[in-house]
Amino acid sequence: MALKDIVNRELVNLTNCEQEPIHIPGSIQPHGFLVATDTNGVIRYCSANIPEFTQFKVENLLQQPIEVLIGADQLSQFRHYLTELQRTSAAPHILGIGNTQFQCMVHQAEDTFLCEFEPVSEHIPRVSAVYDQAINFARYMSQAMTLQQLCHSVATEIRALTGYDRVMVYRFDKQYNGEIFAESKVDEHEPFLGLHYPHTDIPVQARQLYIRNLMRLIVDVNYTPVPILTKENSSNKDLDLSCSTLRSVSPIHVQYLKNIGVSATLTISLLHEGKLWGLIACHHYSAKYLDHYTRITAQLQGHFLTSQIQVREMAEGYAVAARINTSLETLLNKTFVPERASLQALVNQPQILEICHAAGVAVILNNVVYKAGKTPDDPVILQIAELARQKAANGIFNTSALSEDFPEAIAWCSVASGILYYQLGVVHNEAIVWFRPESLQTINWSGDPEKAIMKDVNGLSPRKSFEKYQQIVKCRSYDWTQTELTAAATFSYSIQKLITLILLTEEEARQRELTRQLEASNLELENISWISTHDLKEPLRKIQLFSSRLLNIDKNLSADMSATLQKMNASANKMQKLISDITNYSRIRHSETTLEKIDLAALINKVKQELAEDIEEKNASVVAVNLAFIEGIPVIVHQLFSNLIGNSMKFIKDGVWPKIVIKQEQEPVKSPEPDDTKLYYKITVADNGIGFENEFSDKIFKIFTRLHSADKYQGTGIGLALCKKIMQLHNGYIYAESGENQGAVFTLYFPV
Template structure:
């Protein structure tokens, strides 16, 4: 039989260690042996050291059934154990091989079963010992008030249980740098408590493997890896040893441990909320083997610890949260007037800083900064707000190291190393920002983190120095906690409502002032209107009277003087008409007459009689179609149609009989205004006069607007503006369409 080993011989160094396939090393540690069997219980892989523990050689075992190794008499129990693997997760199966007892642990790996055999230790703990430890753990778990105390107790108990020289609880931060959070050690070793280790010490694939396999044992750091063999061409796959206890470890990690002077290790994963929270790292400074049951007992304590992490963290947070909530409640229960003076008073309340444990706060409204405590200058605050707004997610942004992301902020480290930003609104750029100064932190590293990789004659290798190295962290504040973020969010929501109330109050004040100014302007306009319609009429009548008397003396005055007097009299008459139209225009706005049903046909007949002289002069014809009734104010509706018919007569063509047609459509219409969905009665007035360019169809309704010279077409320019005012008073519309030298169409829309 031709054999091949599956050892992974890729060259591993610190330049590629993060890609090292540590789950398929192709070798194991020598304190046990391994076989891998298929679904037919045929051995497909075996470790090279099988003959160190049994009388069989590698060649004899491969491609043969498992009973060759364990014997037919144990096969049934072996298969039963495999069929109930899920129920036997912590209990190994005891097998007798060549009169030696082995504890066998089995797990699935793809389509194979990995069977790991270790000789049964003579020092298996008694059940009473394990029971005593469980009782003791339950006792100190209840006594420990903080997470720190609990971790200290776990480290102490595991060291007593296992006998390792040093047991540490190793906690990761969010970048996976590690900190020795708790420690129990023998007196002759220096303490590691409080030391930090860079994330490069435990590469990402190693952290992922710690999540899959919660326990890793290295019995002797100086071990020689044992290769795993298979029959050549029997399989081309590597053997996944992710869940293996005997799995050989990375040579880089072995070198790292040797540099630390460690002889043996036990590592237990601490998983919290599906993530690697930390490790229980047990170090021994010489060879140390730990039996399976003791390992499980230690691992169980790790499980107990992770089950308590959230409880302890919540308990610690509760104490902080109680203080924060008290400050928040005090703040929210205060009453302030809705004005900017009160906003400034609110910002200076001490509780606004207490709810976030901040040193300063700033509220920005209309680019005005209201601030309290230790903050940057106003211009700097506005820069920070603009920068944070662009990076905020749903209007919120927080960081404990602002200069790291915003280099310009380095000059504000003493006041704004950390910021908590909330956008309160977009119209007036309402914003609140809490500030924290830098907290000069001294971090004790186990060796210089910048020298975690050493270059020597052998190339790149793990660092050899683990001497304490102190790092002063600048321009960084304490992190914002969940409790602080929640309190800030609650207050920001209330502040947003308060600012909205301020803005509404200010707008109401502005509107009140504008209304006052408008009333004053209206009074002034009414005074002017009174002067124009009353005080001006008297001198105007005298001008007309004196000019008429002088014209009666026509025989005694020269022709030039007579012409001048005639022009003066005509101007006075035009001014009289203008004053009359202004009076009518003013009256429309103050009309309080009630609406009545108006017979439109009778109204038009009455108007044509009134305009009979003009109609005969223009040789005009006024026709109607379908006129019925409509709701309106009779006096001003009469004025409306009189203006429009008179307008058509005025702008008729010379030497062409004027034709004016007035029609009312039977079915209600929608307004041409796009957003108006109500129904209207449509009336059109069509003439064949001189018309106008359609670009002026809106301009002609503006007061005093004229398209033609007054000497040719007399008038004041108020008639159509008055018509539009009348339609507005009736909640209707008037539109005009014209064609030059062809005529005009006026469309009236009265609410149906």
Template sequence: MLLIVFMTILWRYRKMKIKDIVNRDIVTLTNCEHEPIHIPGSIQPHGFLVGVTADWKIDFCTENISAFVDLVYKDIIGKDFSATFGVQAKEEIITYINSDKKQLIFPLEIEFLGKSFQLSVHKSHDIYVLEAEPHFGSKENTAELYTQMLQFITDMNSTSSLKDLCALVAKGTREITGYDRVMIYRFDADYNGEVFAENCREDLESFLGLHYPHTDIPAQARELYMKNQLRLIVDMNYKPVPIFTIDDRENKNLDLSLSILRSTSPIHVEYLKNMGVGATLTISLIHHDRLWGLIACHHYSAKNISPEIRLAAKLQGQFISSQIDLRQSTDEYQIARKTSLALEHLTGLDLPLDPLSFATICADPELLNLCNAMGVSICVGDKIYKHGVTPSDDQIGRINIKINYFAKEGIFTTNKLTDYFPEFNDNPDVAGIIYHSLGNENSIVWYRPETISEINWGGDPEKAIIKDNNGLHPRNSFNIWKQIVKNQSSRWLHPEINAAASYAHVLHNQIILLMLSEEEEKYRSQSEVLKETNSELENINWISTHDLQEPLRKIQLIISKLLLEIDKVPPQSVYDSLQRVSNSANRMQVLLQDILKYTRIKYTKDALQKIDLNHIMELTLDEMKESFTESGALIEYEKLPEIYGIHFLMKQLFSNILQNSLKYASSDRLPVIKVTASQKPEPYNFSTQIYCHWITFTDNGIGFEQEYAASIFKIFTRLHPQEKYSGSGVGLALSKKIMQTCGGTIRAESKPNEGTAITIYFPCDHLNSLS
């Protein structure tokens, strides 16, 4: 019978092959940042590990279990947990797992085969991982720990800045744990680290302020720090203990991300040995779901701490994490207050809905104070408004075009512009920007100059990993390595970024209101143009049915009469009749020419040019010499200004106004025309338009009632009978169209039998003196 039992056991062991799951993959330069440190297949030797399935079969066990209890891993793998460790142990563990989750922060105190252990439990996929460490014997003095924590909270309330708080945590953590050195390690945006606060033995060299490259703590390590917030290495000279399991499937493994005993990457162990470190405790500092930093505790010999002390140290990390926002807000309070006052000032500006208001905004010093910038540019339409230290207009244009590749939702911030625009390498005046799109290719950009800084690295960051004939190794030199940083501005702080975003939103609304106002003005102008055009069409219709048809009827009547009585009419009568026909035809020709002139002015697209009106006056008087001689009229004129207009139209304008004065001269006196003008640009505001130059033509003619001052500029409008005063009524309408084409306006003042004053106004937009 005994022989049968022995043969059965022998057959079982031959069938059940046991293997270790140690990860023996070679780490190379190409895969070292992806080293699977969460599945090392081994643990540190200060405890043992057992992995059980859902039905409580032992599926994993470490080789060193025999060092703690009277069991051999080969004998228990595949067996029932109760049969190995007892039913009571199983029930205690199940009760612990199902208890209030808050209780899981403390390990379970339990006996295995008559020996006391402190058991940590977590679940890895479908395996319960049980990690047992020998009981520490005597409990830590809980009252003393409690007193220390109370004192820490009291001291914490007296700190105002984040740096002061971190220094206090470093001191408190070292007092609680007894490690030789405690550092608060803070990451930047690229996960390069800085020793932000430190407390250490007096005989040790300080690491405070030193920087370390992101490769010292690679991505997969940072990911584990997010999952497991407390990490111990008890003895840097430990020999990893392999984990064994039943070889029942390919690539079988055990994820130890949440493990207390997990073995560490050989490269990381060598790195710490190179620093002379004998044991470590690391606590994660997590802020807004991102690894903000670490509490890194170093001891220069082997060291383990009890679960109670581990928890107290972990609470120190929680204090920092919970206070980061508050302390950073306190640190940035003065900056936030300054930006808030600037934002309040800018949003309170009462500015007109006019493109020129952006020049006013840009010139306001509070726009720079808003985010502590040295320069700012606002691009609206085809205009660029600048203030302070800024790039050239061409560079601003290129930024606006290219930045769409980097901006998310129209927002982009950097303190190192050369990473995106290499052409700014040689421009120390512009190293950092805050960019906000204002829609429709409009934008506002704040600029900061280069701030040259010196960074002390704990060793050359370019040599974090070294390759030799024996493989990969971390650097073994931690001598201070100085780096001079250029092409980089000071970092934009959150209050500055937020204030810029807030005002960009206000500015965007201002542009929308301006666009709506311009559209409203455009539609209003179009409505007025349409109304005026309809009126013109009515007049043209009237002139075509009356003024043009009336001479045609005369021509037809005279020709018909001549044809019927050609043999009876004397030659003189024929001559007189043909003369009347010629006069009627001439009148029709004048009307048609005036209509063509009016149309030409209405649709001219000539660009405005700088014109000397003195030259225009000389040319006009030379052409009208005979008219002035015939009428005996006198003309006096002052020095006329330079304006922007269209040359042939200005000549036509002067000719029309002067001919009008000659046409309506009084028969009682000699015609006198005086031309006066503004000698320098002065603002004249009519409606919404501002004009800067005026010229007035004053005559002593027959004049008219002032109530007709507006109607005389309507096409084909005549205040006097044609039989007495010739003309088609187009001259002054042409003059008005000419001034509209040049962006100006025309006005008339008159009294009957006293004369008329016609004033033309030119706009400011094209005057260099006011641009």
């Protein structure tokens, strides 16, 4: 049966370099060999270099049980090792094949077990060496004052442990550009400390593998890849070598290492909070193999370091946070009068800039700007605030490169390269904005970052020039730290309270002025009412008196003159009634609000006695049903029913004797108002008069509103308005319901 390799020969070009399948190269490095078995222990794949390490040929192992390779006597222990592997990241398993001892590491990829074999090194560290290493780490951990000093100590320790020519701690920024943060090297090599490398040097898929596989060894960049073989008629699927130690290296990365003169590397991942914080990169300028135990010991140093990243970063930020908190406490302890002038006094406080290390600040209220420090002009500030409001998530927006979000902001770089925006309200466009000017930064790149990947006659290749390249970064401020953001948020809540107090104070002043104006208007109305009550009544009385005398004394008046005097007298009477109704309407507002228990049946009897002449004249019937007691003001409740009964006897049908029924529900009820859950006494006053169209059921309660001509139905249009005012004074309701020629029903609700 023929053999076939699974080498991935897909070409890498400018369109797919970010998706290069580096996890399935189909080949390995030659310092060990690989076999892959299925879940039954049958070998499905072998690396082509097995004969160089054992007495077996590839074709004799493929499709055979793993015990053919390791021997039946070691099978039980190997299976136990695989079981342990499911629970823990087990140490290498030592196996003898022929006369050679191998350390075997097994990784599971879906339904396949990848078994990697490397000859056992003569160097096997003592157990005490790990203890010594922990003691050393504890010592220089206590001596290092900063995270960078600690990283330098780790680099020095690993170089002493491994013997590499250069060991670097490589730290990523937010865009995954790298910086040599700490370095230990042999004297003859130039320093790389402080150099920056573009994110394209370590593409996305490579960073993902560094998270899955925390250690990567390249023994010799000039190696010849060893293909992985399988039987011709097998599935021939790719093998995922993500966690493999022997995995072959991307041709682009090999060329990259050759371009910088490096022959061997060891890379240890530094993970912090589940993300790739950085790498420990070990470089050697000739081929170098590192045994497994030394690699693990070096990796342990990386674990020690990552355990300290958050602690060190917090410690370094503590002093800054302490100063910020001091400024914040000073600012929050200040008191300001709740008026707009206080906003300017507030922004003039130096602590408002100190809490977030800003150069300028502006508070905006009703498009008026209160500012201090170095800021743009007011129109620009308003424009920036509006742009930030549109970008803000939950009312908060910050950036250290404003021109990247808003290209027009490039004109404001000198004062507003970075902004921190908090929305304080939406009604009055309240906001606070801190400003930072551009901070010109010089970045030393290892080569031009724009030429990180080159295209030549051979296709795609990494850059060859690593000469120091200086880049001046413009229109960027320093980034806003979390401590600054927290302090700004706390202060924003405080200033939001002050603005709320200012707005409430202003509203209170406006209400006081409106109240003053209303009181003045009411006083004028009362004066008018007094004039109506007293000053107008006397002239009217005289007009009525003189017209009556003329009619009674002079019997020789012409018919026209007599009719004119009668009309004048009728108009005076009508005006007298109008003045009386207006006076009653106005008097309701000043009525005493002390409620008394009222016997409705007795009250209706008194009303009937007062209206006895009208009732007898019109042959009317007034019937009371189930009337009991209510709480109210007797005088005006009397007037209420007098108006309603009088109204019913006014709007009667021709040839129909009026009938009025006043009825009270036996049990209290809820009002028709949906938001009112209180209980009320329900009383209805129903008649058999001419009624009205139901669309006018609200209009009839408005003062001076009439639905019929005054010639046929006399009145001033105040009676029902007075009824509604009486019910409002009792915190009750009145409703009217009717239909054309169907009579009217007035429903009263008195609170229980």
